[in-house]
Amino acid sequence: MTPPRADAVRNRARILDTAEQVLVEHGTTVSTEEIAKAAGVGIGTLFRHFPTKEELIRGVFEARLERLAADATRLATEGDPATALPAFLRQAVEQSEVKNALAGMLASAGVDVHELSGAPQRALREALGTLLHKAQQAGTVRRDLEVPELIGLLAGTSKAMEYAGDAAGRHRILAVVLDGLRAT
Amino acid sequence: MTPPRADAVRNRARILDTAEQVLVEHGTTVSTEEIAKAAGVGIGTLFRHFPTKEELIRGVFEARLERLAADATRLATEGDPATALPAFLRQAVEQSEVKNALAGMLASAGVDVHELSGAPQRALREALGTLLHKAQQAGTVRRDLEVPELIGLLAGTSKAMEYAGDAAGRHRILAVVLDGLRAT
Numbered sequence: 001m002t003p004p005r006a007d008a009v010r011n012r013a014r015i016l017d018t019a020e021q022v023l024v025e026h027g028t029t030v031s032t033e034e035i036a037k038a039a040g041v042g043i044g045t046l047f048r049h050f051p052t053k054e055e056l057i058r059g060v061f062e063a064r065l066e067r068l069a070a071d072a073t074r075l076a077t078e079g080d081p082a083t084a085l086p087a088f089l090r091q092a093v094e095q096s097e098v099k100n101a102l103a104g105m106l107a108s109a110g111v112d113v114h115e116l117s118g119a120p121q122r123a124l125r126e127a128l129g130t131l132l133h134k135a136q137q138a139g140t141v142r143r144d145l146e147v148p149e150l151i152g153l154l155a156g157t158s159k160a161m162e163y164a165g166d167a168a169g170r171h172r173i174l175a176v177v178l179d180g181l182r183a184t
Numbered sequence: 185m186t187p188p189r190a191d192a193v194r195n196r197a198r199i200l201d202t203a204e205q206v207l208v209e210h211g212t213t214v215s216t217e218e219i220a221k222a223a224g225v226g227i228g229t230l231f232r233h234f235p236t237k238e239e240l241i242r243g244v245f246e247a248r249l250e251r252l253a254a255d256a257t258r259l260a261t262e263g264d265p266a267t268a269l270p271a272f273l274r275q276a277v278e279q280s281e282v283k284n285a286l287a288g289m290l291a292s293a294g295v296d297v298h299e300l301s302g303a304p305q306r307a308l309r310e311a312l313g314t315l316l317h318k319a320q321q322a323g324t325v326r327r328d329l330e331v332p333e334l335i336g337l338l339a340g341t342s343k344a345m346e347y348a349g350d351a352a353g354r355h356r357i358l359a360v361v362l363d364g365l366r367a368t
Contacts, residue, residue, distance in 0.1 A: 142360070149357045152347030156357070160340025165332045173333050173340070176326070180364025 012049050015039045020060045024098050028105050032056065054109050061102040061113065065120040068092060068099075072127035081134035085141055086178050088131055089154060093174060096158030125151065141181050153177060196233050199223045204244045208282050212289050216240065238293050245286040245297065249304040252276060252283075256311035265318035269325055270362050272315060273338060277358060280342030309335065325365050337361060 004012075018039035022030055032053050036046040050056035071091065075084040103113045125147065132150055135141035157177045164170040188196075202223035206214055216237050220230040234240035255275065259268040287297045309331065316334055319325035341361045348354040 144356055145360070146349075146353065146356070148347050148349045149344070149353050149360075152344035152353075152357055153360060155347060156340035156342075156344025158340075159343040160333070160336035163332050163336030163339060165330075169330065169333050169336075172328055172330070173336055176329070176333075176337060176361065176364035178364070179366075179368065180360035180362070182363075184363065 008049075011039075011041050011045055015041060015046055015049055015056075016060055016063045019056055020064065020098070020102070023057065023060060023105065024101055028053070028057070028108070054106075054111065057102065057105050057109065058111060061099070061106060062120065064095075064099055064102065065124070068095070069120040069123035069127060072124055072131065076127040076130035076134070079131075082138040082140045085131040085135040086181070088128075089157070089178065089181075090174060092154055093157050093161060094170075096161060100158060100162075128154075136183075139183050142183050145181070153181075192233075195223075195225050195229055199225060199230055199233060199240075200244055200247045203240055204248065204282070204286070207241065207244060207289065208285055212237070212241070212292070238290075238295065241286065241289050241293065242295060245283070245290055246304065248279075248283055248286065249308070252279070253304040253307035253311060256308055256315065260311040260314035260318070263315075266322040266324045269315040269319040270365070272312075273341070273362065273365075274358060276338060277341050277345060278354075280345060284342060284346075312338075320367075323367050326367050329365070337365075 015035070019035050022035050022038055032046060032050075033043055035056070036043045039046070046056075050059055072088050075088050079087065106113050128150055129147045132141065132145065132147060136143050136145070157173065160173045161170050164173055199219070203219050206219050206222055216230060216234075217227055219240070220227045223230070230240075234243055256272055259272050263271065290297050312334055313331045316325065316329065316331060320327050320329075341357065344357045345354050348357055
C-alpha cells in the first residue's frame with residue numbers, strides 16, 4: 001500500500017477540525033455539504049474520506065481521543081512528575097464538554113462509543129498509569145489510588161461539570177477533585 | 185376525593201419494592217405478570233396501580249428518588265451538621281447503581297428522567313442546600329462550594345463508581361471526593 005499523499009492527509013485533518021467546530025456549534029442537523037464548504041474542500045473529497053455522516057462524526061470523535069491520548073503520553077514522558085497528572089486532568093475535563101457532545105451524537109446514531117477507538121483508549125490508559133505512578137512517587141497524589149478509579153474520576157468530573165452554573169462553578173468542582181487527589 | 189384505602193396503599197408499596205428488586209436483577213425483559221406474582225398481588229391489582237410497564241418503572245424510579253429526598257431532609261433537620269452531608273453523599277452514591285439502572289431503563293423506553301419527579305427533585309435540592317450550609321457553618325466543608333456544584337459532584341461521583349473494579353475501588357473514589365470537600 002502506498003502512503004497517503006501529503007495533500008490527502010492535510011485535507012483529512014482540515015475536514016476533521018472543521019467538522020468538529022461545526023458539529024459542536026450547530027449539531028448533527030448540519031449537512032455534509034456545509035461542512036465541506038466550511039473546510040474549503042469539495043464534497044467529493046469529503047466523501048472519499050468519510051462516505052457517511054456517521055463515519056465523519058466517528059472520525060471527529062476518534063481524532064479528539066487521539067489528541068487526548070497524545071497529550072497524556074507527552075505529559076507522562078516529558079512533564080514534571082509532581083504536577084503533570086493534575087495538569088492533564090484539568091485539561092481533559094475542560095475539553096470534556098466537546099467530547100461528551102460528540103459521544104452523544106454517536107449514541108443518537110446508535111454507535112456505542114465504548115466499542116470505538118481501541119488504540120487511543122489503550123494509549124490513554126497507559127499514559128494515565130504512568131502519570132499516576134510518577135505523581136505517587138513524587139508524593140503529590142495519594143498512594144492508594146489505582147488506574148480504574150482515576151479513569152472513573154476523570155469521567156465523573158467531566159459529568160459533574162455539566163451541572164455547574166458557570167466557569168467559577170466548574171473551577172470549584174475541579175478544585176474539590178484535585179484537592180481530594182492530593183497525598184494525605 | 186376519598187383517600188386511598190390502607191390496603192391499596194400497602195399493595196402499591198409492595199408492588200414498587202418488589203418491582204425494583206426484580207427489575208434491577210433481571211432487567212426490563214421480565215413480565216408484569218412475574219412482578220405481580222413476586223409481589224403476591226393479582227395482575228389486576230398491579231394494572232390498577234400501573235396500567236403499563238413504563239408507568240411501573242417510572243413509579244419505581246420516583247419512589248427511589250422520594251426516599252433519597254426524604255433521607256436528605258431527615259439528615260438536614262436531625263443530623264449532626266458537621267457530618268450529615270458526607271453521610272448523605274456516601275449513602276446516595278452507594279445507592280446510585282440502582283438509580284442509574286432504573287434511569288437507563290426509562291431512557292430506553294424514551295422517557296427523559298430529567299422531566300420526571302419535580303417534587304422529590306426540588307425536595308432533594310432544598311435538603312442538599314441545608315446540609316451544605318450547615319456543614320459550611322460547622323467548618324467541615326469548604327466555604328466556596330455552592331449547591332449546583334454539589335449536585336454535580338453527587339452525579340459525577342455516581343458516574344465514577346461505574347469504573348471502579350471492586351468495592352475497595354469505589355471506597356477510594358468516594359474518599360477522594362469526601363477529602364476534597366473538606367474545609368481548606
